[in-house]
Amino acid sequence: MRTVNEEARRAKQIEIMEKCFDCYAENGFSAVGIKAIAKACDCSVATLYLYFDNLDDLIVQSTEYCMSKVEDEFMAKAPTDVEDLWRFIDEIPYWTAKNHGKKYRLMYQVYTHPKYREYGQKFFKGVDERYTEYAKSLEPKLGIPYQKLTPLIFILIRACVHFALFEDEYYLKSQIEVLKQAANLFADKYSSDYPNGGTTK
Numbered sequence: 001m002r003t004v005n006e007e008a009r010r011a012k013q014i015e016i017m018e019k020c021f022d023c024y025a026e027n028g029f030s031a032v033g034i035k036a037i038a039k040a041c042d043c044s045v046a047t048l049y050l051y052f053d054n055l056d057d058l059i060v061q062s063t064e065y066c067m068s069k070v071e072d073e074f075m076a077k078a079p080t081d082v083e084d085l086w087r088f089i090d091e092i093p094y095w096t097a098k099n100h101g102k103k104y105r106l107m108y109q110v111y112t113h114p115k116y117r118e119y120g121q122k123f124f125k126g127v128d129e130r131y132t133e134y135a136k137s138l139e140p141k142l143g144i145p146y147q148k149l150t151p152l153i154f155i156l157i158r159a160c161v162h163f164a165l166f167e168d169e170y171y172l173k174s175q176i177e178v179l180k181q182a183a184n185l186f187a188d189k190y191s192s193d194y195p196n197g198g199t200t201k
Contacts, residue, residue: 013051016041017062024059025102029109060119063110067123070100074157075134082142082187089179093160093172101164108165131157144186152182 023040024032034055038045052058077095079088096104111120135149142149159175162168 009051013061014065016043016048016051016058017065020058021062021066021103021106024062025106029106029113056115059110060116063107063116064119064123066103067107070103071127071130073099074160078134078138080141085142085183086180089156089176089183092156093163093176096160097164097167104161104164142183142187143190144183145190148182148186148190152179152186155179 019041020037023037027036034045034048037055037058038048041048048055048058052061074092074096077088077092079085110116111123131153132146132150135146135153138144138149139146144152155175156179159172159179162175163172
């Protein structure tokens with residue numbers, strides 16, 4: 001069981017990670033030094049080192065934590081049934097760009113940096129596992145086997161991230177069209193196997 005001190009320490013770590021990540025996202029990865037981070041976190045540089053080994057440790061941990069939170073928010077907006085699927089597909093790219101575009105841009109700056117590439121590989125391996133579980137949770141709601149849903153989810157995520165990074169409407173719409181065609185095909189094919197399955201449009 002965690003003690004009060006452990007919980008307080010973790011709460012402070014989370015506060016620092018969120019403020020650090022927001023500061024980098026707003027100002028740019030290469031434009032912010034340790035003193036600016038400490039100021040953004042409302043603490044001294046010495047205090048930062050009480051909670052993190054060094055600046056690299058803070059960057060890596062804050063990126064992983066904050067992008068995991070973005071994933072959680074994304075999943076929370078998932079369709080609850082097959083009738084809700086179009087709403088989700090049509091709205092989620094714009095929601096992602098509006099609310100998390102800066103965070104995605106920062107994430108790719110961090111994880112494509114040679115110093116942090118191995119942490120990016122670890123993070124995206126976890127993403128693969130989490131979205132597979134996500135597909136499994138959607139299977140009974142949408143009437144599509146998770147093995148078929150998983151690659152569709154990755155197409156949607158890639159389209160959302162690409163749009164958040166570049167606001168490329170042409171790429172987005174082409175990927176959404178692919179998703180809708182595949183979702184209809186699979187929903188029709190497997191509608192008899194699931195009580196909530198059926199044609200999505």
